[in-house]
Amino acid sequence: xxxxxxxxxxxxxxxxxxxxxxxxxxxxxxxxxxxxxxxxxxxxxxxxxxxxxxxxxxxxxxxxxxxxxxxxxxxxxxxxxxxxxxxxxxxxxxxxxxxxxxxxxxxxxxxxxxxxxxxxxxxxxxxxxxxxxxxxxxxxxxxxxxxxxxxxxxxxxxxxxxxxxxxxxxxxxxxxxxxxxxxxxxxxxxxxxxxxxxxxxxxxxxxxxxxxxxxxxxxxxxxxxxxxxxxxxxxxxxxxxxxxxxxxxxxxxxxxxxxxxxxxxxxxxxxxxxxxxxxxxxxxxxxxxxxxxxxxxxxxxxxxxxxxxxxxxxxxxxxxxxxxxxxxxxxxxxxxxxxxxxxxxxxxxxxxxxxxxxxxxxxxxxxxxxxxxxxxxxxxxxxxxxxxxxxxxxxxxxxxxxxxxxxxxxxxxxxxxxxxxxxxxxxxxxxxxxxxxxxxxxxxxxxxxxxxxxxxxxxxxxxxxxxxxxxxxxxxxxxxxxxxxxxxxx
Amino acid sequence: xxxxxxxxxxxxxxxxxxxxxxxxxxxxxxxxxxxxxxxxxxxxxxxxxxxxxxxxxxxxxxxxxxxxxxxxxxxxxxxxxxxxxxxxxxxxxxxxxxxxxxxxxxxxxxxxxxxxxxxxxxxxxxxxxxxxxxxxxxxxxxxxxxxxxxxxxxxx
Numbered sequence: 001x002x003x004x005x006x007x008x009x010x011x012x013x014x015x016x017x018x019x020x021x022x023x024x025x026x027x028x029x030x031x032x033x034x035x036x037x038x039x040x041x042x043x044x045x046x047x048x049x050x051x052x053x054x055x056x057x058x059x060x061x062x063x064x065x066x067x068x069x070x071x072x073x074x075x076x077x078x079x080x081x082x083x084x085x086x087x088x089x090x091x092x093x094x095x096x097x098x099x100x101x102x103x104x105x106x107x108x109x110x111x112x113x114x115x116x117x118x119x120x121x122x123x124x125x126x127x128x129x130x131x132x133x134x135x136x137x138x139x140x141x142x143x144x145x146x147x148x149x150x151x152x153x154x155x156x157x158x159x160x161x162x163x164x165x166x167x168x169x170x171x172x173x174x175x176x177x178x179x180x181x182x183x184x185x186x187x188x189x190x191x192x193x194x195x196x197x198x199x200x201x202x203x204x205x206x207x208x209x210x211x212x213x214x215x216x217x218x219x220x221x222x223x224x225x226x227x228x229x230x231x232x233x234x235x236x237x238x239x240x241x242x243x244x245x246x247x248x249x250x251x252x253x254x255x256x257x258x259x260x261x262x263x264x265x266x267x268x269x270x271x272x273x274x275x276x277x278x279x280x281x282x283x284x285x286x287x288x289x290x291x292x293x294x295x296x297x298x299x300x301x302x303x304x305x306x307x308x309x310x311x312x313x314x315x316x317x318x319x320x321x322x323x324x325x326x327x328x329x330x331x332x333x334x335x336x337x338x339x340x341x342x343x344x345x346x347x348x349x350x351x352x353x354x355x356x357x358x359x360x361x362x363x364x365x366x367x368x369x370x371x372x373x374x375x376x377x378x379x380x381x382x383x384x385x386x387x388x389x390x391x392x393x394x395x396x397x398x399x400x401x402x403x404x405x406x407x408x409x410x411x412x413x414x415x416x417x418x419x420x421x422x423x424x425x426x427x428x429x430x431x432x433x434x435x436x437x438x439x440x441x442x443x444x445x446x447x448x449x450x451x452x453x454x455x456x457x458x459x460x461x462x463x464x465x466x467x468x469x470x471x472x473x474x475x476x477x478x479x480x481x482x483x484x485x486x487x488x489x490x
Numbered sequence: 491x492x493x494x495x496x497x498x499x500x501x502x503x504x505x506x507x508x509x510x511x512x513x514x515x516x517x518x519x520x521x522x523x524x525x526x527x528x529x530x531x532x533x534x535x536x537x538x539x540x541x542x543x544x545x546x547x548x549x550x551x552x553x554x555x556x557x558x559x560x561x562x563x564x565x566x567x568x569x570x571x572x573x574x575x576x577x578x579x580x581x582x583x584x585x586x587x588x589x590x591x592x593x594x595x596x597x598x599x600x601x602x603x604x605x606x607x608x609x610x611x612x613x614x615x616x617x618x619x620x621x622x623x624x625x626x627x628x629x630x631x632x633x634x635x636x637x638x639x640x641x642x643x644x645x646x
Contacts (some may be wrong), residue, residue: 055617057618058510058617058618070510073508073509073510073511073538073617074617077539079538117543121541121542125542152596155596155597156596156597158542159542159543159545159546159593159596159597160597162541162542162543163543163546166543176535176537177536177537177538
């Protein structure tokens with residue numbers, strides 16, 4: 001029996017089962033199961049994400065220089081993060097302990113473009129309908145078209161922020177997809193003056209829209225403070241990268257882990273031996289592993305990664321507008337917003353602002369136009385690369401044999417780091433909003449809102465037309481389907 | 491930020507798919523053939539999956555053809571005209587061609603281009619798999635249909 005409340009019911013055979021399942025033919029999909037007793041009290045709540053463990057097999061046996069391009073095919077939503085994490089690991093293999101200034105700045109530019117476009121998509125097109133209209137508002141209105149009708153500028157800005165991030169990626173990676181910009185040891189192209197000028201032209205508009213987005217989330221908190229403060233909220237230990245001086249650094253840094261109250265568990269740890277700090281537990285009911293901090297053990301060592309962690313656990317953000325917003329966020333509601341699950345959205349918008357500011361600063365740095373692109377050194381057999389991807393800490397670890405082929409690969413993606421935290425969040429929501437009540441679409445959407453706050457990656461690098469519905473089933477104790485609800489996609 | 495830049499080709503073929511995932515490579519494979527054919531007035535874009543910003547690729551076009559693999563698609567393919575449908579999912583991972591059109595309507599004042607979906611039946615989509623034999627046959631049939639759609643005199 002687990003020590004975690006609602007993880008495992010005492011007598012599941014006597015309970016009704018509710019399944020919220022996106023039925024996808026791809027291996028990466030999520031499902032929520034709720035076991036309810038005859039009085040509609042929640043006895044068990046679990047989020048199952050089918051982690052795709054064929055990553056490593058896909059990579060093994062390949063020449064190491066192919067890996068930064070290949071890993072982009074693992075995930076269609078954050079290919080740049082995999083591209084850069086792989087390159088960081090393989091920098092070590094080629095002995096490039098220090099990149100040239102041009103190479104590092106171009107990679108950073110690419111990374112900030114990725115953060116900006118990913119966060120824009122998540123907030124403006126996925127989460128804003130819930131936040132602007134309410135979690136159980138009319139389903140016909142609770143979509144991005146409803147947002148466009150009542151808030152047309154928000155929908156438009158979301159598309160154009162996303163497009164701008166994609167343009168940054170295109171100029172730095174060389175293509176819209178399958179980019180080859182970063183290579184082990186550096187980059188294979190710098191920015192031309194024309195490319196830089198084109199990106200400079202719009203960057204101030206992006207900063208302005210990002211600031212408005214931060215203010216929008218703040219207004220949403222102010223308008224419904226009690227709900228935002230408490231929705232799916234729980235105390236969590238945290239893990240993130242930070243710069244040597246404690247600043248937020250989404251591209252590189254040391255590992256920082258803290259208790260929920262901010263006390264240090266470890267700080268500025270070189271990720272080269274991450275396995276000394278992090279281990280992974282297998283649970284019989286889930287395909288996805290549960291990472292934990294070794295020093296605390298598997299029961300107490302679970303933690304949360306991602307925007308909320310990064311914004312609240314850095315000492316400062318090294319761009320002025322974003323840092324001002326961070327301080328306001330941390331102080332808001334006596335610090336409660338910075339601990340709330342819906343604070344993910346506020347933190348995400350602060351990171352959009354930081355990314356836009358960082359892009360602006362980089363676009364005024366002549367190193368981007370330089371020609372010194374590659375570094376090298378003594379060949380190594382192993383490399384570890386860690387980056388703060390849009391959804392959280394991403395680890396790539398490779399061992400390369402004497403034939404330059406990848407002999408072993410290990411990847412820990414942000415959704416795996418957050419596995420336990422997401423389960424805690426849905427249990428909090430289930431307890432507060434679903435317990436003892438008749439289930440409705442609006443109530444079940446509360447569960448989805450909690451999951452969406454984390455924006456889990458579902459490994460759906462394929463998506464062929466036909467299947468990604470969301471299916472909700474109410475099943476009795478004998479397993480018979482009593483009712484079902486399908487929210488389908490064409 | 492400008493929504494469009496330059497004069498786009500009147501016809502856009504927007505092919506979708508991951509070349510490393512078995513039959514999901516149908517879209518990229520058709521796109522590669524089309525790029526090699528270099529038809530005048532036809533631009534080809536390949537994506538892993540559709541997202542909201544693809545709405546901006548539609549600006550200034552006369553006709554857009556989305557090319558993709560499908561699981562429950564009739565054999566060997568389905569070709570259908572589509573309209574805007576505001577369907578968005580519970581994840582940020584992908585949107586449908588109809589949702590791309592709906593996004594276009596939100597960010598643009600003008601009329602949307604004529605849009606078609608060429609959905610080719612796939613059978614297996616595992617990472618690292620090659621195109622299946624059945625999908626290869628479906629692809630050939632779809633290639634002929636795509637050619638006729640783009641240029642009636644296109645050789646069968």
